[in-house]
Amino acid sequence: MSQTHTDAVADSRTTAICVFTPHTGAQADLQHLVLPLVEPSRREPGCLGYDFYQEEGGPLVRVEQWATREAFDVHCAQPRVVEVFEHEILELLDREPEVHVTTPITAADH
Structure with missing residues (x-):
C-alpha cells in the first residue's frame, strides 16, 4: 500500500503529554509560572496545539501537539521554555514531571 501525502503529514505529528504533580498548596504558583508560556508557544512554527489541563x-497536565518532531525539539530549546521547565518549575513539584512524547499510530502500522 502506498503512502499518500496526507498520511506522510499525519505520521510526522508529535504529541507531548507532561504531568506535573505540585506540592500541596503549590497549584496556583505552578499555574502562574506556566500559563504565560501558552500564547507564545502557540505562535511558534509547527505548533498545532498547546494547552494545560487540571x-x-x-x-x-500539559498537552502539546506539533507538526513534526523537529518543531517540538526547536520549541523545547527555546530559552524561556528551558528556564521554566528545567529550573523554576522543579521546586514546586513533588516529583520529576512525567513526560510522554508520542507519534500517531494507525491500523496500517500493524
Whole structure:
C-alpha cells in the first residue's frame, strides 16, 4: 500500500503529554509560572496545539501537539521554555514531571 501525502503529514505529528504533580498548596504558583508560556508557544512554527489541563487538586497536565518532531525539539530549546521547565518549575513539584512524547499510530502500522 502506498503512502499518500496526507498520511506522510499525519505520521510526522508529535504529541507531548507532561504531568506535573505540585506540592500541596503549590497549584496556583505552578499555574502562574506556566500559563504565560501558552500564547507564545502557540505562535511558534509547527505548533498545532498547546494547552494545560487540571482536575481540581490534581496534577497539571500539559498537552502539546506539533507538526513534526523537529518543531517540538526547536520549541523545547527555546530559552524561556528551558528556564521554566528545567529550573523554576522543579521546586514546586513533588516529583520529576512525567513526560510522554508520542507519534500517531494507525491500523496500517500493524
